[in-house]
Amino acid sequence: MKTHIITYGCQMNEYDTHLVKSELASLGAEFVDTWQEADFVLVNTCAVRGKPVEKVRSLLGELRKEKDKRDLMVGMMGCLAQLEEGQQIARKFGVDILLGPGALTEIGKALEAKSRFWELSFREELAHHLPPAPQGQLSAFVSIIRGCNHHCTYCIVPTTRGPEVSRHPDLILREIEQLKAAGVVEVTLLGQNVNSYGNDQPGFPKFAELLRMVGQIGIPRIKFTTSHPVNFTDEVIRAMAETPQVCEYIHLPVQSGSNRVLRRMGREYRREWYLDRIRAIREAMPEVVLSTDIIVGFPGETEEDFQETLSLYDQVGYDSAYMFIYSPRPGTPSYKHFQDLPREVKVERLQRLIEKQKQWSYKQNQRWVGRTLEVLVRGAAKDDSYAEGHSRGNHPVLVLASQAPRPGLYQVVVKQATPHMLLGEVVGAEEPATIPLMMA
Ligand code: 5AD
Ligand code: SF4
Numbered sequence: 001m002k003t004h005i006i007t008y009g010c011q012m013n014e015y016d017t018h019l020v021k022s023e024l025a026s027l028g029a030e031f032v033d034t035w036q037e038a039d040f041v042l043v044n045t046c047a048v049r050g051k052p053v054e055k056v057r058s059l060l061g062e063l064r065k066e067k068d069k070r071d072l073m074v075g076m077m078g079c080l081a082q083l084e085e086g087q088q089i090a091r092k093f094g095v096d097i098l099l100g101p102g103a104l105t106e107i108g109k110a111l112e113a114k115s116r117f118w119e120l121s122f123r124e125e126l127a128h129h130l131p132p133a134p135q136g137q138l139s140a141f142v143s144i145i146r147g148c149n150h151h152c153t154y155c156i157v158p159t160t161r162g163p164e165v166s167r168h169p170d171l172i173l174r175e176i177e178q179l180k181a182a183g184v185v186e187v188t189l190l191g192q193n194v195n196s197y198g199n200d201q202p203g204f205p206k207f208a209e210l211l212r213m214v215g216q217i218g219i220p221r222i223k224f225t226t227s228h229p230v231n232f233t234d235e236v237i238r239a240m241a242e243t244p245q246v247c248e249y250i251h252l253p254v255q256s257g258s259n260r261v262l263r264r265m266g267r268e269y270r271r272e273w274y275l276d277r278i279r280a281i282r283e284a285m286p287e288v289v290l291s292t293d294i295i296v297g298f299p300g301e302t303e304e305d306f307q308e309t310l311s312l313y314d315q316v317g318y319d320s321a322y323m324f325i326y327s328p329r330p331g332t333p334s335y336k337h338f339q340d341l342p343r344e345v346k347v348e349r350l351q352r353l354i355e356k357q358k359q360w361s362y363k364q365n366q367r368w369v370g371r372t373l374e375v376l377v378r379g380a381a382k383d384d385s386y387a388e389g390h391s392r393g394n395h396p397v398l399v400l401a402s403q404a405p406r407p408g409l410y411q412v413v414v415k416q417a418t419p420h421m422l423l424g425e426v427v428g429a430e431e432p433a434t435i436p437l438m439m440a
């Protein structure tokens with residue numbers, strides 16, 4: 001069967017796509033590059049905000065039209081597939097197969113079933129599944145924990161992915177060993193909240209111990225995402241600082257700088273706690289690169305609350321940030337209990353926050369100019385006279401393609417910085433060329 005998978009959403013979804021792809025491959029599927037060539041199109045969906053849901057809706061609309069013209073099977077997986085909202089959309093657009101995020105390994109059964117509308121929900125053997133190493137990749141994801149035990153009032157994830165289930169450490173280590181053998185030089189440990197790793201299973205190591213165990217395998221770069229400030233313990237900070245393979249990069253979502261908003265969001269910490277974590281992190285790792293997630297325009301957020309977010313941003317001085325306008329999600333507590341703010345207010349605050357982010361990213365990126373960074377070059381950039389890659393701190397980095405002809409790890413001297421990227425020169429490049437002034 002000619003198969004095409006389209007993935008929306010987070011890195012967890014990318015990992016799940018890889019997992020399902022390997023299941024399908026073992027069932028003899030052949031993968032094609034576009035849905036127009038496919039007999040089976042599988043859409044891996046995201047439900048975290050309204051926008052990704054709209055994208056799925058319009059894609060499924062197009063696929064519906066195609067189905068009227070020819071024999072085409074359409075499947076839906078991921079977070080939206082788990083929700084009533086997604087099931088309604090699936091019915092409307094004649095989706096044949098529905099696979100919740102906990103049921104991915106059932107794809108074969110779902111395809112086999114004569115009844116085309118196959119509803120499968122929560123988790124089963126997924127935690128025990130060992131997907132094969134991807135070939136020819138330098139960077140890979142490894143899922144260590146699924147689900148989330150927090151109850152942030154805006155978030156649909158606890159509903160779609162259920163409570164936390166940690167994967168057995170032996171499986172995680174085996175998967176990473178396989179990746180190493182396949183030539184992978186960077187692994188990112190994944191979970192909705194990786195810092196809670198092991199808390200649900202007596203006898204499992206905690207996240208800090210797991211980091212040290214993964215470090216022992218000897219893959220040069222270890223990253224992880226996402227972290228919850230409440231679970232970001234001193235032990236985790238120590239394990240990071242003492243494990244050289246663990247990159248000096250932390251994504252630590254703050255969501256808001258206002259204690260009043262944090263309480264209404266159900267974030268379980270106060271601004272002061274968060275800032276204390278940042279202090280402890282910087283004390284142990286002075287060069288750490290920090291990014292965050294921020295939601296603007298949460299219901300009831302006043303101008304004063306928003307000012308608190310701006311001032312927290314200044315206090316931390318993030319290297320980068322993902323900024324979102326609050327999106328009411330049916331099924332979440334904040335949807336039910338709180339009134340959404342006018343769109344203009346939310347958009348205007350987002351613009352001000354983006355301004356702040358640009359200033360800080362520019363300032364923080366400047367600190368690398370003249371210094372040497374290790375860059376994982378993936379391949380040609382959009383403009384193919386350049387090769388693109390990323391540093392241990394996750395900065396996007398461009399170098400001249402002639403200086404990094406093959407994907408791999410390179411030592412790069414940073415020559416210029418913009419708010420969005422670093423431009424550099426590969427150390428010892430045979431023909432060092434001057435980098436043109438290229439401001440993004
Ligand atoms: N509206 C806006 N942003 C959201 N996020 C999660 N739920 C919502 C929502 N309802 C953001 C949070 C989270 C990131 C993955 O998505 O910032 O950290
Ligand atoms: Fe959602 Fe909060 Fe869990 Fe993150 S920690 S997945 S934002 S409930």
